[in-house]
Amino acid sequence: MIDTVFRVLARWRHARAVHSPGVALRGVLRATGRDPVARLLSGGEPERDVLVRVSKGAGTPGTWPDVLGLAVRVPGGRPGGPLDLLFDSSGSLPVLRALPLPRRNWRARPYSTVLPYRVDGGLRWIGAFPAGGERLPSSTEAFRAAAERHPVVFTLTVAEPFGRWRAVAELEVRGEPERVEWFDPMVNHHPELRPAPGVLVRLRLAAYRGSREGRGAPAHPRS
Template sequence: MAGLVSAGFRGLASLRRAPAFHPDGVVLHGELRPVARDLPWPSGPAPVVARLSKGAGTPGRLPDALGLAVRIPGAGRDGGPWDITLTTAGHGHVGRMLPRPAAAWTSGAYSSLVPYRQADRLVWLGAWTSSPRVEASIEAARAAVPWRFVLRTGREDGRWCDSAVLTLTGPAGDAPSFDPMLNRPAGLEFAPEWLVRLRERAYAGSRAGRPS
């Protein structure tokens, strides 16, 4: 199964000459400001690069599973980056684990879909914006700058708590190769293990299929 997942994502990335999913997007720079210490955030405001993207790459303003990816330089293991990837989803016990197509960048929650394991507890990460409605096109996302998202941690009991504020203020250069499986802080792992293995092969296949 893992080999088929890797081969499938490699083939799709090669065909698109871009990531297998979220092939197009707008890259922005900004700042992340922690408001709680429930995740290993930087000690204070930190510069970030982020990308708003459409999962399947549907054209124009057609609904899609919309993505928010964030890179925090220096916040990962051994001084590397911490990459966070979130997708439009629900926010209940089950909904936060299921991608949900959205007709607007502002229509609801973005979720990590799978939880982080931190010591003996599971923690989901989600994002919400209070911006007025912005339709689901890349051009609309670019025109809506500045963006402000509140990042919240979700507990196993379904509660969400404010954790950080993400502000995106202007265009950045080329998108980094976001990879939450490789780039995360020490002591923060994904769960469950079987799904982690599949995601690792999917990201590895997508990396291998992209043009160098």
């Protein structure tokens, strides 16, 4: 049922069912802590090239409020392929980090994976906190223009279900354009960093699959 809904929506839009209007850019990820998540994302390297896509969930025009999306791909980040993470604008408190929340400013509030990940025997949310700077209106073109002038920086964080966020890495988004066919954190995850819980993962898997099929995207990423 879920995959059918997203397939029809993607076919109607001739694009992704959600987070369709977007801009893909290059970036750099730097591990800053010893947390297992930092190790898995960086592959043990101090610095790693990544691909980043910024988007708006409902595709509202210009700077209208929307759920803002930040997708990160680590090429070769898992055995046999890339590792994908998808963040939505959300809140920092435990109850709010699981809720996508609309924003009008890319730097206004934190981003969260919304669903927790199972890692090192426990559950952890992964967050992305804007590292400050002037107000950045919520259009993808505004983000790209800002990144062309100066890298847009986020602090990547982790938190247990009722714990505080703690920094584990830095994400620097640069203005160089890139092309990415699609992101799928449900499929492209590291075996030691798995989305949880199971029921919600299955629903999200169906949604991503339907969206890909509806717009005729390939079943597997090329990078």
